[in-house]
Amino acid sequence: MAKLSYAKALNRALADELERDQSVCVLGEDVVAGIAQFTLGLAKRFGTDRVIDTPISEQAFTSMATGAALRGMRPVIEFQIPSLLFLVFEQIANQAHKFSLMTGGQVSVPVTYVVPSSGSREGWAGQHSDHPYSLFAHVGVKTIVPATPSDAYGLLVSAIRDDDPVVLFAPALAMGLREDVTSELVPVPIGSARVRRPGSDVTVVAVGHLVSVALDVAEELASEVSIEVFDPRTVYPFDWELLAGSLERTGRLVVIDDSNRSCGLGAEVLATAAEEMHLVAPPRRVGRPDGAVLPFALALDRAIQPGHDQLVAAIRAVMK
Amino acid sequence: MAELAGQAVTAGTASPPCPAGHDPAGLYRSMRLIREFEECALGLVKSGEIVGGIHPYIGEEAVAVGVCAALLPGDLITSTHRGHGHVLAKGSDPAAMLAELCGRATGLNQGRGGSMHAADVSAGILGANAIVGGAAPIAAGAAWAARRAGSDQVIATFFGDGALNQGVLLETMNLAALWSLPVLFVCENNGYATTMATSGAVAGSASGRAAAFGMPSVTVDGMDVLAVLGATTAAVARARAGQGPTLIEAMTYRYGPHHTIEQRIRLSYRSEEEIARWRERDPLDIQGARLPAATRTLIDAEIAEVIAAAREFARSSPEPSPEGALEFLYASGLKGRGGVADG
Numbered sequence: 001m002a003k004l005s006y007a008k009a010l011n012r013a014l015a016d017e018l019e020r021d022q023s024v025c026v027l028g029e030d031v032v033a034g035i036a037q038f039t040l041g042l043a044k045r046f047g048t049d050r051v052i053d054t055p056i057s058e059q060a061f062t063s064m065a066t067g068a069a070l071r072g073m074r075p076v077i078e079f080q081i082p083s084l085l086f087l088v089f090e091q092i093a094n095q096a097h098k099f100s101l102m103t104g105g106q107v108s109v110p111v112t113y114v115v116p117s118s119g120s121r122e123g124w125a126g127q128h129s130d131h132p133y134s135l136f137a138h139v140g141v142k143t144i145v146p147a148t149p150s151d152a153y154g155l156l157v158s159a160i161r162d163d164d165p166v167v168l169f170a171p172a173l174a175m176g177l178r179e180d181v182t183s184e185l186v187p188v189p190i191g192s193a194r195v196r197r198p199g200s201d202v203t204v205v206a207v208g209h210l211v212s213v214a215l216d217v218a219e220e221l222a223s224e225v226s227i228e229v230f231d232p233r234t235v236y237p238f239d240w241e242l243l244a245g246s247l248e249r250t251g252r253l254v255v256i257d258d259s260n261r262s263c264g265l266g267a268e269v270l271a272t273a274a275e276e277m278h279l280v281a282p283p284r285r286v287g288r289p290d291g292a293v294l295p296f297a298l299a300l301d302r303a304i305q306p307g308h309d310q311l312v313a314a315i316r317a318v319m320k
Numbered sequence: 321m322a323e324l325a326g327q328a329v330t331a332g333t334a335s336p337p338c339p340a341g342h343d344p345a346g347l348y349r350s351m352r353l354i355r356e357f358e359e360c361a362l363g364l365v366k367s368g369e370i371v372g373g374i375h376p377y378i379g380e381e382a383v384a385v386g387v388c389a390a391l392l393p394g395d396l397i398t399s400t401h402r403g404h405g406h407v408l409a410k411g412s413d414p415a416a417m418l419a420e421l422c423g424r425a426t427g428l429n430q431g432r433g434g435s436m437h438a439a440d441v442s443a444g445i446l447g448a449n450a451i452v453g454g455a456a457p458i459a460a461g462a463a464w465a466a467r468r469a470g471s472d473q474v475i476a477t478f479f480g481d482g483a484l485n486q487g488v489l490l491e492t493m494n495l496a497a498l499w500s501l502p503v504l505f506v507c508e509n510n511g512y513a514t515t516m517a518t519s520g521a522v523a524g525s526a527s528g529r530a531a532a533f534g535m536p537s538v539t540v541d542g543m544d545v546l547a548v549l550g551a552t553t554a555a556v557a558r559a560r561a562g563q564g565p566t567l568i569e570a571m572t573y574r575y576g577p578h579h580t581i582e583q584r585i586r587l588s589y590r591s592e593e594e595i596a597r598w599r600e601r602d603p604l605d606i607q608g609a610r611l612p613a614a615t616r617t618l619i620d621a622e623i624a625e626v627i628a629a630a631r632e633f634a635r636s637s638p639e640p641s642p643e644g645a646l647e648f649l650y651a652s653g654l655k656g657r658g659g660v661a662d663g
C-alpha cells in the first residue's frame with residue numbers, strides 16, 4: 001500500500017495537470033527550486049518556461065496570471081505566505097473575480113492560487129500565520145481547504161480545470177499528513193462536502209487540518225455521544241444540501257474552523273443552519289478569537305488556535 | 321494619401337510625417353468620433369440617461385488615436401477610467417459603447433460594465449479598468465501569453481500620470497523589461513491626477529522610471545496625432561521584433577472636469593488661462609489643418625450622423641432584466657445563494 005503525503009499529493013496533481021494540458025503553467029517565487037515542496041522536481045520535468053520563477057512582485061504576477069488567463073492560459077500561482085493574499089486581494093477579489101461579470105461574459109479567468117502552508121506554522125508568528133479563507137468565501141471566490149492527501153490531489157485538479165479563479169489553502173498543519181492510497185487518485189468536484197464519520201447525535205463541521213482533530217474527538221467520546229464529522233472540503237461554494245441532510249439526522253451542530261470569529265466561516269454555517277435547517281439545540285462554533293494575531297511563543301500560538309479541548313466542551317454544551 | 325501630411329502645417333511647427341499606410345483623414349475622423357461621442361455622453365449625463373457620470377476624454381484624443389493607429393486589428397489594448405477614447409480608437413462600435421454607458425442590454429458588456437469597465441474582446445480591448453494602474457499587469461500577462469503562443473501580437477496599456485506612483489505599475493515595468501514582453505506602456509500625462517498636479521506628486525519622471533528598468537522611453541507631443549503615431553510605430557516595431565517594451569509618455573491635457581461630478585462642485589486647482597493655452601493646440605485642429613477644408617467638413621457631418629444614430633440606438637435599446645443581475649458572475653455557471661433565505 002502506497003503512503004501518500006499531503007504535500008506530495010499537491011505536487012502530483014500539479015504535475016499531472018502540467019502533463020495533461022499545455023496551457024497550464026506555474027508562477028511564483030522559488031518555484032524552480034521548489035522550496036515550498038509544491039513544485040519540487042517540476043521545473044526539471046517540464047522546463048522553466050512552464051515552471052516560472054518570478055521576482056518578488058506578487059501584485060504584478062497575480063494580475064499577469066489574469067491577463068494570461070484572458071488569452072487562454074491556465075496559470076497556477078504559488079504564494080509562499082498566506083498573508084500575501086492580503087497584498088493581492090485587489091488582484092484576486094477586485095480584478096480576476098470580477099472580469100467575467102463586468103465584461104458581460106466575454107471572458108473567463110481560470111487561475112488557481114495555492115498557499116502550500118496556510119494557518120499557523122508554529123513559530124512563524126504574526127505575519128506568517130493567517131488563514132484568510134473566509135475572506136475569499138465572503139467575496140465569492142471559489143475557495144477550497146482540503147483535509148486529506150487524496151482530497152488535496154482531487155481538489156487541486158478540479159481547481160486547475162475550473163473556468164473561474166479558485167484559491168486553495170493547504171493548511172501547514174495538514175501538509176505532513178499521510179494517507180494509505182488504495183485506489184486511483186481522481187478529481188474531487190468543487191462544492192461537494194463529505195461525511196468523514198457518520199453519527200447520529202451531533203454534526204461537527206470541521207475545516208482543513210481540524211478534520212483530524214474532530215475525528216480524534218469523535219473516537220474519544222464515542223461511548224458518550226455519536227458524532228458525525230462533516231468535512232466541507234470547499235468553503236465556497238459550501239455544500240449546504242449535504243449539511244441539511246446531516247442536521248436532519250442529528251439536529252445538533254458544532255463548527256470548528258480556523259477563522260476569526262467575527263464574520264468567519266463558522267458564523268455563516270451557524271446562521272444558515274439556524275435559518276434553514278433542522279436544529280433542536282442552539283449551535284456552537286469554535287474558532288480563532290476576534291481579530292486574532294498569532295503571537296510567537298508556542299504556548300501563545302496554540303492558545304489562539306481552535307483545538308481539541310474547546311471542541312469537546314462545545315460538543316458537550318450542545319448535548320446538554 | 322500620406323503625401324497630404326506635409327502640406328498643411330500649423331503655424332510655426334513642423335508637422336511630423338504621416339507614416340506610410342496611414343490616412344491623415346482617417347486619423348482626424350477617429351478623433352472627431354471620440355470628441356462627438358464625448359459631447360454626446362456629456363449630454364446624456366446631464367439628462368440623467370447615463371448614471372454615475374463619466375471621465376471625459378476631450379482634449380486627449382490624439383493619444384488614443386495615434387497609439388491605436390499604430391496597432392494592427394489583432395493587437396490588444398487595456399484602458400483606464402478615462403477610457404472611451406481608447407475603446408473607440410481601437411475600433412469598437414460607438415453605438416454599442418454608448419448603449420453600455422446607458423446601461424442597456426445591447427451594450428458592449430450587456431450593461432454589466434459601464435463607463436469604467438467597457439470591454440470588447442473581439443476588437444482586442446481587454447477592458448477599461450477603474451483601478452489606477454490596475455490594467456498594466458493584466459496587459460503584461462496577455463503579452464506574455466501571446467508570446468508563448470508564438471503570436472506576434474503587441475499590447476498597449478494606457479494609464480495616466482497618476483499611475484506613475486502605483487507600485488504595481490513599477491513591478492510590471494520591471495517584469496515586462498526583464499522578460500522582454502511586447503508591451504507599450506502609454507502614459508497619458510495630462511498634468512493632473514484628479515486635482516493633484518504631477519509636479520506635486522511625481523518625483524523624477526516617467527522616462528526616469530523606464531530608464532531604471534533599462535526600458536527605452538519617448539516623450540511626445542500628445543496633442544499631435546502624428547507625433548504619437550510616429551513614436552508608437554517605432555515602439556510597436558520593437559515589441560513585435562521581440563525587443564521588449566517601450567514607455568511612451570504623451571504630454572496632453574483634459575479640457576473638461578476630471579469627472580462629471582466636478583461640474584457640480586467648483587474646484588480651483590488649475591487656471592482658466594492654463595486651459596485656454598492648451599485649447600489653442602487642439603488636436604483636432606492640428607490634424608484638421610492638414611486636410612482640405614472640404615474633407616474636414618464632410619467628416620464632421622458624417623460623424624454627427626454616426627453619433628446621432630448611436631444615441632438613438634442606445635435610447636431605444638432595452639434595459640437588462642433584473643433577474644439576470646448576477647448572470648456571468650461565474651464562467652463555470654455556478655449560481656450563488658440570494659441575499660435572503662428561501663421559504
Ligand SMILES: Cc1ncc(C[n+]2csc(CCOP(=O)(O)OP(=O)(O)O)c2C)c(N)n1
Nearest residue numbers: 402450451452480481482483510512513514
Ligand atoms: C488605485 C486607485 N486609487 C485611487 C483611485 C481614485 N481615482 C480615480 S481616477 C484618479 C486620478 C487618476 O489620475 P491619472 O492616473 O493621472 O489619470 P487621469 O484621470 O488624469 O486620466 C483617482 C485618484 C483609483 N481609481 N484607483
Ligand SMILES: [Mg+2]
Nearest residue numbers: 480481512513
Ligand atoms: Mg492625469
